[in-house]
Amino acid sequence: MDVLYFAWVRERIGLPKERIETQAATVADLIAELKAREARYEAAFADLSALRVAVDQELTDFDASIAGAREVAFFPPMTGG
Amino acid sequence: MDVLYFAWVRERIGLPKERIETQAATVADLIAELKAREARYEAAFADLSALRVAVDQELTDFDASIAGAREVAFFPPMTGG
Amino acid sequence: MIRVVVQEAPFDFGAEAAAFARGRTDLGAIVTFSGIVRDVADGLSVMEIEHYPGMTEKALEKIAAEAEARWSLGEVLVIHRHGRLEAGEQIMMVATASRHRKHAFEAAEFLMDYLKSRAPFWKKEHTEAGTGWVDATEEDEAALKRW
Amino acid sequence: MIRVVVQEAPFDFGAEAAAFARGRTDLGAIVTFSGIVRDVADGLSVMEIEHYPGMTEKALEKIAAEAEARWSLGEVLVIHRHGRLEAGEQIMMVATASRHRKHAFEAAEFLMDYLKSRAPFWKKEHTEAGTGWVDATEEDEAALKRW
Numbered sequence: 001m002d003v004l005y006f007a008w009v010r011e012r013i014g015l016p017k018e019r020i021e022t023q024a025a026t027v028a029d030l031i032a033e034l035k036a037r038e039a040r041y042e043a044a045f046a047d048l049s050a051l052r053v054a055v056d057q058e059l060t061d062f063d064a065s066i067a068g069a070r071e072v073a074f075f076p077p078m079t080g081g
Numbered sequence: 082m083d084v085l086y087f088a089w090v091r092e093r094i095g096l097p098k099e100r101i102e103t104q105a106a107t108v109a110d111l112i113a114e115l116k117a118r119e120a121r122y123e124a125a126f127a128d129l130s131a132l133r134v135a136v137d138q139e140l141t142d143f144d145a146s147i148a149g150a151r152e153v154a155f156f157p158p159m160t161g162g
Numbered sequence: 163m164i165r166v167v168v169q170e171a172p173f174d175f176g177a178e179a180a181a182f183a184r185g186r187t188d189l190g191a192i193v194t195f196s197g198i199v200r201d202v203a204d205g206l207s208v209m210e211i212e213h214y215p216g217m218t219e220k221a222l223e224k225i226a227a228e229a230e231a232r233w234s235l236g237e238v239l240v241i242h243r244h245g246r247l248e249a250g251e252q253i254m255m256v257a258t259a260s261r262h263r264k265h266a267f268e269a270a271e272f273l274m275d276y277l278k279s280r281a282p283f284w285k286k287e288h289t290e291a292g293t294g295w296v297d298a299t300e301e302d303e304a305a306l307k308r309w
Numbered sequence: 310m311i312r313v314v315v316q317e318a319p320f321d322f323g324a325e326a327a328a329f330a331r332g333r334t335d336l337g338a339i340v341t342f343s344g345i346v347r348d349v350a351d352g353l354s355v356m357e358i359e360h361y362p363g364m365t366e367k368a369l370e371k372i373a374a375e376a377e378a379r380w381s382l383g384e385v386l387v388i389h390r391h392g393r394l395e396a397g398e399q400i401m402m403v404a405t406a407s408r409h410r411k412h413a414f415e416a417a418e419f420l421m422d423y424l425k426s427r428a429p430f431w432k433k434e435h436t437e438a439g440t441g442w443v444d445a446t447e448e449d450e451a452a453l454k455r456w
Contacts, residue, residue, distance in 0.1 A: 085214070087212055087214060087282070087284055088212055088284035088286070088295055089295050091212075135214070135217060135282070138214070138216055138217035138220055138221075139217075139220075140221075140280065154214060154217070154282075156214070156282065156284065157284065157295065157298070158279065158297075158298035158303075159278075159279055159280060159281060159282055159283055159284065159298065160278070160279075160283060160284055160285045160295075160296045160297070160298050160302075161242065161254075161277045161278055161279075161280075161281040161282075161283035161285075162197055162242075162253070162254060162274055162277045162278040162281075162283075
């Protein structure tokens, strides 16, 4: 699936988008997998309260299923308007 | 002093403005004086709850003093906007 | 800064909206309200707006000054027409500019609520069904209690 | 009718405001909100707005549809820019048209509150003091509880 990063999450991880093959069942599982990879992921996902997630372009929670998802995006709280 | 009428008050009384010499102390006294004059005043001032008054272009109450006032205006509740 | 305009002539809503608070880079939030003559039922309608020259301007200035005292506003604009207006014509507009969107919104609502019931305008409608003065509504009077 | 526009290019606020709900003589009340890049402190500032192409449009459509479901609205417009904006430039606008001023006001405030915290935009400020992502505020999050 495609994993997207925006704003300072993108800056910390160092790229806007990557393709990840995963067996993770939920967003939380995917985060655990990413954090285990490298320090930059550990840093980006250190404080989940500062993060938001969208699965297939819908805002959702960290315990949401990602089974069959095409796209998971991580970003800080939004600041539109 | 000048007495002004607007909207249906003007239509009932039949003129927009008239000069009135009066010793009335308050708006209510002036109204009593006008009502005693002619049926069209009686009709216009029949229901005071449907009327508003301004003394020298400031909204006020029927018990307000008109001593020294240059201009008293009667009209229905306003419908601006 | 307060600007109050009472006139019979049409005004250009788009141009007024675009010019309002232009160049004020200290104000991030701008709200406008504009009122349009509605087609009452299906018959073409004409709206006649009577006002109290002299008092009208004073009342609008006072309402705008009150809004400036209550909220943090950089600019306030009130334009209100009188005379004969056809369906679809713009009757009036207010605009408020603030650093904060909440201030701009609340001040614009306040201006409208007061302008509806405390500025000396009276509307008469001419429709196919007949002619009559628009009644003030209890709803409009009640709206003032919020402030 | 809902119209949602997400674009990098500037838009003409006056022209959009003037064209909005034009000819809808059934709608008497029109509210617009527009947001402008403020000068942070005294240094000239530049605002960079990042967004999530695809999700942004969907999120704005959803927020606008929710407003239409809650209030009696004839027209809804949302325009939001992304990319690099200088102080004084218009970031976005919303517009609502209704028969009732209360509906038009509330719907516009609702759109703004949701757009602030639920549409995928992120602002980065470049000022003389440095560069940084704008933090979401508790105030903006709390504003959603009203609805």
